[in-house]
Amino acid sequence: xxxxxxxxxxxxxxxxxxxxxxxxxxxxxxxxxxxxxxxxxxxxxxxxxxxxxxxxxxxxxxxxxxxxxxxxxxxxxxxxxxxxxxxxxxxxxxxxxxxxxxxxxx
Numbered sequence: 001x002x003x004x005x006x007x008x009x010x011x012x013x014x015x016x017x018x019x020x021x022x023x024x025x026x027x028x029x030x031x032x033x034x035x036x037x038x039x040x041x042x043x044x045x046x047x048x049x050x051x052x053x054x055x056x057x058x059x060x061x062x063x064x065x066x067x068x069x070x071x072x073x074x075x076x077x078x079x080x081x082x083x084x085x086x087x088x089x090x091x092x093x094x095x096x097x098x099x100x101x102x103x104x105x106x
Contacts, residue, residue: 019027061069 061072
């Protein structure tokens with residue numbers, strides 16, 4: 001008897017927050033769409049800034065003499081070498097750590 005009373009109350013309850021399947025899918029993919037739109041916008045911005053940088057650098061290099069171009073190329077190679085060395089040192093240190101110990105530490 002008690003179960004019949006509970007089922008009867010549930011049967012007569014008002015239904016709210018009813019959504020179509022399209023609305024449920026739209027709500028569940030909102031975060032993914034936001035991230036993809038932001039990624040697209042920032043990628044386009046990065047491309048525009050890179051093109052502007054290449055244009056400015058090209059104009060800067062064309063007006064240079066040969067020793068200045070070599071100096072700029074050497075400076076770029078030095079910065080690249082330092083970045084690679086720093087990455088190598090960090091990666092080598094990280095490769096020596098036991099993954100389970102690192103996970104337990106966190």
